[in-house]
Amino acid sequence: MNEMNIESAQYAVDIDGNNLNIIAVINGVTMFVPFDPANRHYAAIMEMVDAGELTIAEADV
Amino acid sequence: MALTKVTTGTIADDSIQSLKNRNLVINGAMQVAQRGTSQAGITGPAQFVVDRMRTGFTLGTGAYTLNHSTNAPDGFANSYHIDVTTAMTLGGASDGCGMVQLLEGQDLQHIKKGTADAESLTLSFWIKSTKTGTYIAELYDFDNARHISKSYTVNSSNTWEKKEITFPGDTTGSLDNDNLASFGLLLFFSAGTNYTSGTLNTSWGSNVTANRAVGQVNALDSTSNDIYITGVQLEVGDVATPFEHKVFSDELARCMRYFEAEVPTWGTPRSSDNVIHSPGYFKVQKRSTPTMTLVLDTYSKNPSIQKVNADYYVTYVTGTASTSLDATFDADAEL
Numbered sequence: 001m002n003e004m005n006i007e008s009a010q011y012a013v014d015i016d017g018n019n020l021n022i023i024a025v026i027n028g029v030t031m032f033v034p035f036d037p038a039n040r041h042y043a044a045i046m047e048m049v050d051a052g053e054l055t056i057a058e059a060d061v
Numbered sequence: 062m063a064l065t066k067v068t069t070g071t072i073a074d075d076s077i078q079s080l081k082n083r084n085l086v087i088n089g090a091m092q093v094a095q096r097g098t099s100q101a102g103i104t105g106p107a108q109f110v111v112d113r114m115r116t117g118f119t120l121g122t123g124a125y126t127l128n129h130s131t132n133a134p135d136g137f138a139n140s141y142h143i144d145v146t147t148a149m150t151l152g153g154a155s156d157g158c159g160m161v162q163l164l165e166g167q168d169l170q171h172i173k174k175g176t177a178d179a180e181s182l183t184l185s186f187w188i189k190s191t192k193t194g195t196y197i198a199e200l201y202d203f204d205n206a207r208h209i210s211k212s213y214t215v216n217s218s219n220t221w222e223k224k225e226i227t228f229p230g231d232t233t234g235s236l237d238n239d240n241l242a243s244f245g246l247l248l249f250f251s252a253g254t255n256y257t258s259g260t261l262n263t264s265w266g267s268n269v270t271a272n273r274a275v276g277q278v279n280a281l282d283s284t285s286n287d288i289y290i291t292g293v294q295l296e297v298g299d300v301a302t303p304f305e306h307k308v309f310s311d312e313l314a315r316c317m318r319y320f321e322a323e324v325p326t327w328g329t330p331r332s333s334d335n336v337i338h339s340p341g342y343f344k345v346q347k348r349s350t351p352t353m354t355l356v357l358d359t360y361s362k363n364p365s366i367q368k369v370n371a372d373y374y375v376t377y378v379t380g381t382a383s384t385s386l387d388a389t390f391d392a393d394a395e396l
Contacts, residue, residue: 004106004107005105005106012365012366014367015379020365020366020367020368021366021369023365027106029354030354030355031352031353031354031393032352032353032354032365032366032369033352034350034351034352034369034370035350036349036350038240038241038348038349038350039349039350039351039352039394040352040395040396041352041393042352
């Protein structure tokens with residue numbers, strides 16, 4: 001049901017290097033995706049990660 | 062003037078309960094469209110214009126515009142409108158398109174699905190479509206991968222028609238009592254052979270994709286085609302009651318559980334390090350932690366999200382010059 005075109009995904013971190021969320025480009029739009037399994041974007045990202053179709057890039061520091 | 066006392070013996074308590082909030086569908090009158098009134102050039106992934114009304118599936122070769130329309134039958138002000146801009150040819154077996162509303166399991170415990178007392182559900186809605194013929198309406202249980210489909214007929218082209226369909230209760234497979242997508246209402250507009258090559262599943266049963274939309278016409282096969290829908294109501298029981306109209310503010314609040322447009326954030330940099338932290342509260346608690354999308358950034362500060370949950374958010378900007386932050390985000394907690 002959650003048809004999405006996930007083009008990229010990258011962790012965002014705070015000043016201490018803790019992961020805050022995932023910055024993803026989905027359907028051409030940049031989004032801040034939270035680490036919440038109930039969030040449809042996060043669920044779709046993790047589905048692709050689990051399938052080996054997407055790697056979440058490390059954060060820029 | 063004499064007053065007549067209404068006693069609990071006059072109106073049964075059960076009746077009062079069942080008449081209030083009986084429509085399981087949110088925004089059935091298509092009143093709320095926070096994302097704007099139109100989105101053109103849609104070719105693939107699921108999209109929203111009217112709140113809570115997802116247009117989904119793959120689209121083959123087609124393209125369309127979604128509108129929040131003022132074309133509506135008497136008693137309604139708005140409708141969902143899909144305007145075909147590139148004719149859809151069902152080039153792939155999995156091609157198809159339809160309007161979908163997903164519902165949380167915790168809102169549906171009273172339909173008693175998966176019990177011997179499972180309630181029947183009646184769907185009613187208005188449709189105005191260029192393409193006449195057979196259409197499919199489906200209920201889908203995502204928790205147990207079960208579904209039921211019923212056909213209806215659009216009799217006259219480009220004419221508002223009211224449809225009423227009753228689905229029997231399902232005594233198998235209870236719905237999870239949580240905030241995830243347990244149940245879906247799907248109105249098909251087109252369907253490839255993956256959905257149509259079997260026998261229409263008119264009784265509840267385990268999902269067989271080939272049985273989901275057998276007989277569905279391709280209502281998107283011409284750029285002359287339009288489909289309008291409004292007055293969508295799904296209610297417990299065997300009878301379609303009159304549409305339960307709601308005041309706009311109530312329906313907007315229900316929609317905001319899933320999507321809130323343009324939540325604001327602003328602030329000025331700390332003098333010590335030029336960092337801006339800006340907290341804000343959502344107007345309505347979200348279904349889950351929402352995805353945040355920057356939609357307006359007046360001073361090009363490129364704010365990020367430091368923290369967000371179902372209730373509030375904190376944005377931040379680092380290494381900034383002395384100008385202020387003035388931006389808005391969309392918060393998306395859709396199913």
